[in-house]
Amino acid sequence: MSEATFSILSKRPILRQYNLPLEIIPMSVILSNFLSFAIGLAIIYLCMLFLNFKIILLLPILIIVIILHLFFTLGLGLILSVLNIFYRDVGRILETLLMLWLWVTPVFYSPGMVPQKFRLILNFNPMTYYVVSYREIIFENKLPAFLTFTVTFAWALLSIIFGLLVFSRLEFRVLKRI
Numbered sequence: 001m002s003e004a005t006f007s008i009l010s011k012r013p014i015l016r017q018y019n020l021p022l023e024i025i026p027m028s029v030i031l032s033n034f035l036s037f038a039i040g041l042a043i044i045y046l047c048m049l050f051l052n053f054k055i056i057l058l059l060p061i062l063i064i065v066i067i068l069h070l071f072f073t074l075g076l077g078l079i080l081s082v083l084n085i086f087y088r089d090v091g092r093i094l095e096t097l098l099m100l101w102l103w104v105t106p107v108f109y110s111p112g113m114v115p116q117k118f119r120l121i122l123n124f125n126p127m128t129y130y131v132v133s134y135r136e137i138i139f140e141n142k143l144p145a146f147l148t149f150t151v152t153f154a155w156a157l158l159s160i161i162f163g164l165l166v167f168s169r170l171e172f173r174v175l176k177r178i
Helices: 002-010 012-017 024-051 053-086 090-103 116-123 126-139 146-177
Strands: none
Touching: 002 012, 002 024, 002 053, 002 090, 024 053, 024 126, 053 090, 053 126, 053 146, 126 146
16 A cells, blocks of 8 residues: 555656556555565465365465455555645555554454453454454355455445545546646
């Protein structure tokens, strides 16, 4: 997301020379980083496949979660890239917020390790549901809970719709600002 936030500003010379759809710039950055993520995840999946062959049955669900995660990230990337044109500090603030977001997302710990009084933070953190889904599929070899899967779908849908709406509404003003 950090790279997507700065992507339009960094491609200013190209955008001035060619008439490209503006959303291609942040989307291409996210998709290229997604490719790296997918390769890393495939390596982890292959390792887990040797440990437990039954994980192959969950591959379709894993692919759905990955696609939902991609849509979630695309939506946020579109919003942040266009906001960074109007408010240049968005990118700098985002770097700090992403570090905080990492620590409030159960990547290095399981949600069960979080004291009850802080669980509300996990419940409102969209990345919690994606991380839990990945963990349950890959490491625990089980389907994510229906609620977890539903929330990941809802966050992905909201993010991509809101991202496209914000981007399309501000796109014409962006070209004047760069």
